[in-house]
Amino acid sequence: MMRHEAAVGARAATRTGQAGHILRDAVLAALVALGLGAPLLGLQTVPAERGLTVIPRPGLLFGAIACVFVGRLALGAFMARRAGRAALATPAPRFRLVPPGFAPTLGKAAGLALLLFALALPFIPGAGRYEIDLATLVLTYVMLGWGLNIVVGLAGLLDLGYVAFYAVGAYGYALMAKYFDIGFWAALPLTGLLAAAWGIILGFPVLRLRGDYLAIVTLAFGEIIRVVLLNWVSLTGGPNGLSGIPRPTFFGLPFSMAGGPGTFAGFFGLEPSPLHRVIFLYYLILALALLTNLVTIRLRQHPIGRAWEALREDEIAARSLGLSVVAVKLTAFATGAMFGGFAGAFFATRQGFISPESFTFIESALILAIVVLGGMGSQLGVATAAIVMIGGFELFRDLEEFRMLVFGLAMVAIMVWRPRGLVATREPSVALKERRGVAAAHVGEGRG
């Protein structure tokens, strides 16, 4: 008997030790349940002829204790198994952030939940004009984050002047409407093309730059666009900006308080309400953001998306595999810029007024922060970061000047705990049957 036990070996010993530990833990929990339950559950007072009498309820008490004991055992066993699996899967459990195979499904569920929430938001009771406006703002940044994510997260090109494309889109639409009387829907694709063209114009001179050098040039580009907008008074109105930018229509039906037959409210037989337009704008930016997301997800499985990621990983290797770095970089800049342009056109039509003040460097920095905090390349991470950052900004509005401090601290905290962003795992663009997610922390920055 003894010898048999010895032969089972150290593995069993640790397992027995673990089992003993779990058992002790469960007994302890049961004792606590007894202590708490004896007066709370075990005794019941019932009104009697004179005052109250106490009657014992041993069945309920021991039932509850048994539940606690069994539940605690099961929980302990579950945690031990999970810890065991984690220890097996990785040599350094300290870095383990997500169990293998767990993150993708969790990510999908979270993404779906977020999407459903976003779709239902305007109809959730308690969601008034303020909430929908805030959600619209958040979604604008989600879209900008996703757009910049193509350039920074996928292609690995550090762009500090992304707001330039946002400005190009906004001014593009405003000027088209002012001088050529082009409506929002016709202008939308044009602003995208315009911004993409500017993306290529920026791309050419920076083809040979990488990292910090690239960042400085893109930063300058963003500032140049802003300074031109500020000083070209005859075209852009300079610091006074452009006002009276036409509002979008619902497929030709304007939103109007008059409520005539040709308006949105009149056509659908609704009571005219300013909320209609707010909700419409919300769904518009939601659709635009989802378009950005969809295109990005599709492109990742497309040769061009793979080429972007290869470029981010290793430019020399990408070139030695026959990829044209020029084409890869320019398409990344152009695609990212295009979505910035769309977002800009939306911004212009939503605000009805734009000025260079909306397109300062701090905007670029904010969008970049969203991408970096979210985890470069992760769509869900970027969305989460946008919600946290823009939502947090609103949440701490009462703190006034301390808001930036809280904000900065939060960013430092995220970077300390999640140095590679909120969602640091890169999901393979091709799934194999056997899926093993490895937390990015293992991969490190090294080139092996």
Add this chain to the structure above:
Amino acid sequence: MLVVENVVAAYGAIVALKGVSLTVGRGEIVTLIGANGAGKSTLMMTICGSPAPKSGRILFDGEDITGLPTHVIMRRGIAQAPEGRRIFPRMTVYENLRMGAEVLEGRHFAEDLAFVCGLFPRLKERLAQRGGTLSGGEQQMLAIARALMMRPRLLLLDEPSLGLAPMVVRQIFAAIRDLNRDRGLTVLLVEQNAYHALRLAHRGYVLVNGTITMQGTGAELLARPEVRAAYLEGGRAQDAR
């Protein structure tokens, strides 16, 4: 197949190659040995078009490829397993291999994948794993496999043995020999590990300070006292086993 004529290459003012000429015939394994800083890797990079040579000519299959952009040269049938391996660390092994097939737009992908998995069974086990989590030897196998996915006619290997255990080196060199023998793949191999490289190669060149100083068959070079003195005696104790 590959003719390098009097190629001069420089990084700014520093001249790394001072008129190098060599040829690689179809179906040959040719090795280029030399010390650190002799210009071996520069020659490799120059053949790939970056940096472009200052003077001289490079012919591939009789066509002048001097000064063409890298991606055009690579699309003509030259593949490279670059120095330092340079696999894509955050991509899975499968995705790395897929990137290799990008030039062919994914044609023959399944077939080629099966082939490289047969050549390096270790990679097959690790297809879903991220490149950065592989061991050095596995990364080197991946770099070679990724290059093979391009279906090259000429394979350039830049120090495949660097930093690897002797047993892994032997495995990789055996794979190169098999590729050459069974598939007729032409290989230009740059190595510091002169003993193994010269044993494997049909012919070899010795590069010293940007100039070819010796050439001959692998066996001839191995027998030369100056080669032994400069490149073998030191490393022999661990390599020759």
